[in-house]
Amino acid sequence: MKTTKRTVELLSGTTLAIRPDNYYRHPLLYNVVQSGYVIGGLKHSVSRAGYNSFGLYGVVKGEVVLKTKNKTYKAHAGDTLFFSQEDAHTVVNGGDIPYEAYFAYLYGPEVKGFYDSFQSKFGCVMTDFIPPSLENAIQQTTAMIQSGNENKYLISSLLYNVLTELLQKCDESDGRDGITDAIKYVMEHYKEKITLDTLSSMAYTDKFYFIRQFHSLTGFTPKEYQ
Structure with a gap:
């Protein structure tokens, strides 16, 4: 309606x-x-x-x-x-x-x-x-x-x-602007427990693509980076 x-x-x-x-x-x-x-x-x-x-x-x-x-x-x-x-x-x-x-x-x-x-x-x-x-x-x-x-x-x-x-x-765009924002978020909230769902949502990607792009930029998986 x-x-x-x-x-x-x-x-x-x-x-x-x-x-x-x-x-x-x-x-x-x-x-x-x-x-x-x-x-x-x-x-x-x-x-x-x-x-x-x-x-x-x-x-x-x-x-x-x-x-x-x-x-x-x-x-x-x-x-x-x-x-x-x-x-x-x-x-x-x-x-x-x-x-x-x-x-x-x-x-x-x-x-x-x-x-x-x-x-x-x-x-x-x-x-x-x-x-x-x-x-x-x-x-x-x-x-x-x-x-x-x-x-x-x-x-x-x-x-x-x-x-x-x-x-x-x-x-x-390869979507890395969103990945960069997610990395910045992790650095600013490193004392908090941040889920993969939260980070991939911030980057507007699915979880598997997010992990690959995150690793290509940092050399770590999101879990290793926290």
């Missing part, structure tokens, strides 16, 4: 394009439910669940926080936030200044596959990278929808290009 709860504080400079609920979704094309450039005030908050689309934010300024049932993700300026709208979640301003971001709630034939690849390496936040084509894709898509002069094939091409840039970044 779809649910939405909002505390709206959108500031001057925000541009939005929003589809009606009965908008036809072409099964072979990529498109958006909403898109634009959002400037969210300190109280701006959106909670959703049950939507068959994915949120994609390129954060330009400030901090955007995604809260899910079990985790909280923070995306700062220069980061990409990518998440499923099917699961219950809340997007809020996480800083003490308004945040600014290019965003799209998008759908398409293989968006879930792109999302799964992203999440397996980075969780919901890719730090220090925004797809180079995102700004142009959002600007063109939003302008076409607002004007009523939409080229759905061009929009699909623009969004697919953004997704492939994310996928390329995922493929270039």
Whole structure:
């Protein structure tokens, strides 16, 4: 069941394009439910669940926080936030200044596959990278929808290009950023009992892959390192 709860504080400079609920979704094309450039005030908050689309934010300024049932993700300026709208979640301003971001709630034939690849390496936040084509894709898509002069094939091409840039970044990463974070965590909490499940979850990898990568970086297994 779809649910939405909002505390709206959108500031001057925000541009939005929003589809009606009965908008036809072409099964072979990529498109958006909403898109634009959002400037969210300190109280701006959106909670959703049950939507068959994915949120994609390129954060330009400030901090955007995604809260899910079990985790909280923070995306700062220069980061990409990518998440499923099917699961219950809340997007809020996480800083003490308004945040600014290019965003799209998008759908398409293989968006879930792109999302799964992203999440397996980075969780919901890719730090220090925004797809180079995102700004142009959002600007063109939003302008076409607002004007009523939409080229759905061009929009699909623009969004697919953004997704492939994310996928390329995922493929270039071997997941070691997460491993490095786990190593740092072990060093800072060496007096505590830390499980392999906890460490592999921090790195967004399965336990066996985590052990191999951990050993390749440190020369020890996680158990030997503690």
